[in-house]
Amino acid sequence: MGITISVLTIVKGRREALLNMIRGLAMNADTDMELIVVHMNEEDYPLPPVSFSLSSFCLLSEEALPLAKARNFAMSKASAEHCIFLDVDCIPEENFISAYRKAFAQRDVLWSGSVRYLNTNLLPDLHTGALQILSKADPIRGGLTSMPYELFWSLNFGCSKSVFGKIGGFDEEYTGYGAEDTDFAFMARANHVQLEMLEATAYHQPHASYNPPLNHLEDIISNARVFHRKWHQWPMEGWLTQFRDMGYISWDHDHINILNYPEQAVIETYRK
Numbered sequence: 226m227g228i229t230i231s232v233l234t235i236v237k238g239r240r241e242a243l244l245n246m247i248r249g250l251a252m253n254a255d256t257d258m259e260l261i262v263v264h265m266n267e268e269d270y271p272l273p274p275v276s277f278s279l280s281s282f283c284l285l286s287e288e289a290l291p292l293a294k295a296r297n298f299a300m301s302k303a304s305a306e307h308c309i310f311l312d313v314d315c316i317p318e319e320n321f322i323s324a325y326r327k328a329f330a331q332r333d334v335l336w337s338g339s340v341r342y343l344n345t346n347l348l349p350d351l352h353t354g355a356l357q358i359l360s361k362a363d364p365i366r367g368g369l370t371s372m373p374y375e376l377f378w379s380l381n382f383g384c385s386k387s388v389f390g391k392i393g394g395f396d397e398e399y400t401g402y403g404a405e406d407t408d409f410a411f412m413a414r415a416n417h418v419q420l421e422m423l424e425a426t427a428y429h430q431p432h433a434s435y436n437p438p439l440n441h442l443e444d445i446i447s448n449a450r451v452f453h454r455k456w457h458q459w460p461m462e463g464w465l466t467q468f469r470d471m472g473y474i475s476w477d478h479d480h481i482n483i484l485n486y487p488e489q490a491v492i493e494t495y496r497k
């Protein structure tokens with residue numbers, strides 16, 4: 226039958242998470258798919274044998290975390306017309322691929338799957354029942370029956386190549402972390418691409434992160450400027466408010482500037 230669905234993931238420094246994600250895909254028992262892995266500014270490494278096609282590529286960039294560029298690059302390597310973008314930290318449930326396959330057959334839109342957050346690093350069993358028990362719904366999107374464009378996320382979504390092209394792909398003017406996926410959703414809305422939800426769950430593996438993400442301060446401010454120039458509104462307002470209240474930025478209706486940078490020791494105090 227050939228490859229009918231391409232799963233695309235981008236990775237940097239998440240080897241164990243990637244291996245768990247591959248184990249989850251293997252539980253889907255779907256050999257008419259491929260996995261495309263794009264390593265951002267890191268060498269690739271051996272991956273386990275699987276029953277589906279698996280290809281790895283390396284993307285070198287001056288950006289430390291070229292998220293927009295890497296997603297576009299992954300799409301350019303996909304063999305199938307229908308593609309699923311799955312975050313490297315996510316383990317798909319057992320009917321993940323079949324759920325997307327049914328959705329793709331119904332309508333040619335932008336599909337958003339659901340994400341549940343695992344609350345343990347111990348994964349003795351990757352079967353859906355165990356992961357469901359060990360996880361909790363997203364506090365903002367959990368329980369929604371429709372997805373507002375403003376809440377679109379890039380952890381678990383899919384579309385055809387034609388829809389991706391209609392949206393325009395990810396805007397590579399966004400460099401590094403922050404706002405590139407919100408911009409993608411706004412471009413979908415501007416180009417009259419419908420956004421719909423489907424029951425295809427991925428379980429997000431816990432990893433070190435920062436709240437607020439002071440470690441991405443420079444990227445977030447740079448991307449906020451790009452977003453504001455393009456859409457005439459500010460993205461990531463919660464983080465920007467925190468940065469302003471902490472004295473790291475000045476921010477008003479039309480302008481945003483970095484006043485000073487946090488020291489690494491300060492950043493570490495916000496690690497969760």
